[in-house]
Amino acid sequence: MDYLKIFAPATVANVSCGFDSLGFAVDAIGDEMTFTKTAKKGVKITNITGADLTYNVDENAASTVVKKMLSEVNADFGIELTIHKGFSPGSGLGSSAASAAGAAFGANQLLGNIFPKLELTKFAMFGEKVACGTPIADNVAAAIYGGFVLVRSYDPLEIIKLPVPTALRVVAIHPQIAIKTKDARAVLPEKISLKDAVTQWANVGGLISGLYTDNYNLISNSLIDVVAEPARKKLIPFFDEVKSSAIAAGALGAGISGSGPTIFALCKGDEVAQKVYNSVQESYKNTEIDFEMFISKVNQEGIKIIN
Amino acid sequence: MDYLKIFAPATVANVSCGFDSLGFAVDAIGDEMTFTKTAKKGVKITNITGADLTYNVDENAASTVVKKMLSEVNADFGIELTIHKGFSPGSGLGSSAASAAGAAFGANQLLGNIFPKLELTKFAMFGEKVACGTPIADNVAAAIYGGFVLVRSYDPLEIIKLPVPTALRVVAIHPQIAIKTKDARAVLPEKISLKDAVTQWANVGGLISGLYTDNYNLISNSLIDVVAEPARKKLIPFFDEVKSSAIAAGALGAGISGSGPTIFALCKGDEVAQKVYNSVQESYKNTEIDFEMFISKVNQEGIKIIN
Numbered sequence: 001m002d003y004l005k006i007f008a009p010a011t012v013a014n015v016s017c018g019f020d021s022l023g024f025a026v027d028a029i030g031d032e033m034t035f036t037k038t039a040k041k042g043v044k045i046t047n048i049t050g051a052d053l054t055y056n057v058d059e060n061a062a063s064t065v066v067k068k069m070l071s072e073v074n075a076d077f078g079i080e081l082t083i084h085k086g087f088s089p090g091s092g093l094g095s096s097a098a099s100a101a102g103a104a105f106g107a108n109q110l111l112g113n114i115f116p117k118l119e120l121t122k123f124a125m126f127g128e129k130v131a132c133g134t135p136i137a138d139n140v141a142a143a144i145y146g147g148f149v150l151v152r153s154y155d156p157l158e159i160i161k162l163p164v165p166t167a168l169r170v171v172a173i174h175p176q177i178a179i180k181t182k183d184a185r186a187v188l189p190e191k192i193s194l195k196d197a198v199t200q201w202a203n204v205g206g207l208i209s210g211l212y213t214d215n216y217n218l219i220s221n222s223l224i225d226v227v228a229e230p231a232r233k234k235l236i237p238f239f240d241e242v243k244s245s246a247i248a249a250g251a252l253g254a255g256i257s258g259s260g261p262t263i264f265a266l267c268k269g270d271e272v273a274q275k276v277y278n279s280v281q282e283s284y285k286n287t288e289i290d291f292e293m294f295i296s297k298v299n300q301e302g303i304k305i306i307n
Numbered sequence: 308m309d310y311l312k313i314f315a316p317a318t319v320a321n322v323s324c325g326f327d328s329l330g331f332a333v334d335a336i337g338d339e340m341t342f343t344k345t346a347k348k349g350v351k352i353t354n355i356t357g358a359d360l361t362y363n364v365d366e367n368a369a370s371t372v373v374k375k376m377l378s379e380v381n382a383d384f385g386i387e388l389t390i391h392k393g394f395s396p397g398s399g400l401g402s403s404a405a406s407a408a409g410a411a412f413g414a415n416q417l418l419g420n421i422f423p424k425l426e427l428t429k430f431a432m433f434g435e436k437v438a439c440g441t442p443i444a445d446n447v448a449a450a451i452y453g454g455f456v457l458v459r460s461y462d463p464l465e466i467i468k469l470p471v472p473t474a475l476r477v478v479a480i481h482p483q484i485a486i487k488t489k490d491a492r493a494v495l496p497e498k499i500s501l502k503d504a505v506t507q508w509a510n511v512g513g514l515i516s517g518l519y520t521d522n523y524n525l526i527s528n529s530l531i532d533v534v535a536e537p538a539r540k541k542l543i544p545f546f547d548e549v550k551s552s553a554i555a556a557g558a559l560g561a562g563i564s565g566s567g568p569t570i571f572a573l574c575k576g577d578e579v580a581q582k583v584y585n586s587v588q589e590s591y592k593n594t595e596i597d598f599e600m601f602i603s604k605v606n607q608e609g610i611k612i613i614n
Contacts (some may be wrong), residue, residue, distance in 0.1 A: 201508035
């Protein structure tokens with residue numbers, strides 16, 4: 001293989017109770033990237049569209065990953081990249097993760113598919129570190145594995161792919177404001193009460209049980225975040241209104257995607273998802289803030305080759 | 308039905324990462340209780356063997372539950388109870404829970420089986436409160452539902468029964484020292500770091516995923532408690548030695564049962580369980596402390612009628 005084009009999905013990390021542990025990939029939006037083998041060694045970004053990102057191969061989340069992989073196996077060829085961002089950086093939907101995970105996946109294809117998904121996740125985490133300062137795994141793992149993932153451990157890295165009930169739908173709204181991951185981290189408490197921690201892990205247990213048993217009621221009951229959401233929601237204008245309108249329209253639950261500002265809602269079935277979409281859209285129209293929205297299935301397969 | 312005899316199992320609560328949320332029932336030890344309908348209203352304890360417990364019907368964990376249930380439905384009969392304790396109060400194996408849960412189950416049978424398990428759990432929690440001061444659900448729910456249970460929420464009470472891989476075995480050692488639940492609570496931190504909390508709920512997620520998928524490796528990797536065990540293990544003489552010898556002998560993991568002093572280990576299969584039993588027994592022989600041990604399957608059915 002000398003060339004491929006891929007789709008790298010946007011991802012929702014944290015997922016209410018699963019702060020820093022859970023993530024899932026969406027189907028509707030993501031990046032498109034191409035990878036071309038070159039005789040000349042090294043990595044080069046030849047085109048970036050859809051967002052204003054650096055072409056510096058040591059600073060771009062995608063090219064750093066490709067460079068590291070080529071170097072690791074001492075490849076006798078190089079790779080040229082193009083990146084079309086299908087959604088905005090800073091949305092809380094794993095923009096740098098899509099680029100980094102897509103880069104790991106694409107380079108691996110040109111290398112003859114020599115790395116398993118866990119290793120691709122580690123390479124992609126390196127790209128996350130370059131882009132965001134922290135080698136967070138939840139978004140990149142969700143993009144690479146697809147579906148819901150649990151980051152069970154960082155040392156050693158252990159990723160558990162969880163099942164996804166087939167009727168699960170995502171509705172998301174991205175208010176057009178910027179929240180830096182660093183600022184979203186800064187509002188988090190360093191310590192939490194043992195009581196809140198117990199509540200949170202009981203809900204993680206409930207959510208995961210619900211995913212294994214297609215129990216939408218249990219998923220709904222468990223989509224509660226008593227740790228990050230109370231601290232972070234003040235950074236997101238009209239968060240409470242969006243969440244209330246989503247739940248009033250039938251959503252199983254709603255929360256902050258990653259570190260925001262995107263707010264996601266999970267729903268059972270297309271009909272409810274459309275109602276939730278309409279209701280959230282209506283509630284945000286009255287604000288002065290621009291926004292984008294989408295409805296999506298949960299992406300089951302992760303990054304895919306599109307030609 | 309005018310009479311029944313039941314077996315109410317001992318239970319392991321907390322289960323490493325699942326502090327205050329997870330529990331499971333064991334097969335090998337528990338209480339035997341009899342329930343006899345009487346024309347005279349009210350509840351009476353006619354015999355207690357195996358432990359020195361109060362006959363005062365308003366202070367005994369079993370009779371308070373029966374009394375509350377009879378009163379709730381305005382029953383036109385009474386119940387006489389006998390209790391044979393098959394294991395020691397203060398062991399950390401849910402002694403008061405077995406009595407309280409057994410009482411709820413037995414009284415319900417004489418009442419014509421009118422209450423579902425969730426309601427029985429609530430009645431049993433009342434007995435826990437009388438006996439221990441706190442209406443903790445994890446032990447009583449494990450005794451009533453059997454298998455592994457997750458207490459997803461207290462308000463409203465929601466109990467999730469989790470699957471149990473068939474080869475799972477429990478080895479437990481009960482050093483003959485007393486730890487009061489109150490003291491075990493007092494050593495717990497009121498606050499924990501967000502980092503530790505994330506570690507804990509990622510492991511809860513891993514353990515529950517492992518139970519759903521028969522993944523013993525994942526169960527093993529997830530049996531980590533960075534919250535309660537570090538604080539409580541100092542109350543249990545030779546905890547580290549027992550845990551190390553259990554794991555060296557092949558246990559999937561080991562931890563404190565409830566608030567101790569019993570230490571449990573989970574193992575895959577009878578052969579490993581026997582090795583772990585022998586190894587732990589050998590390690591404790593050298594101490595000056597008396598101890599009891601057992602090997603057990605995980606009890607799948609909860610409380611059962613034995614004649």
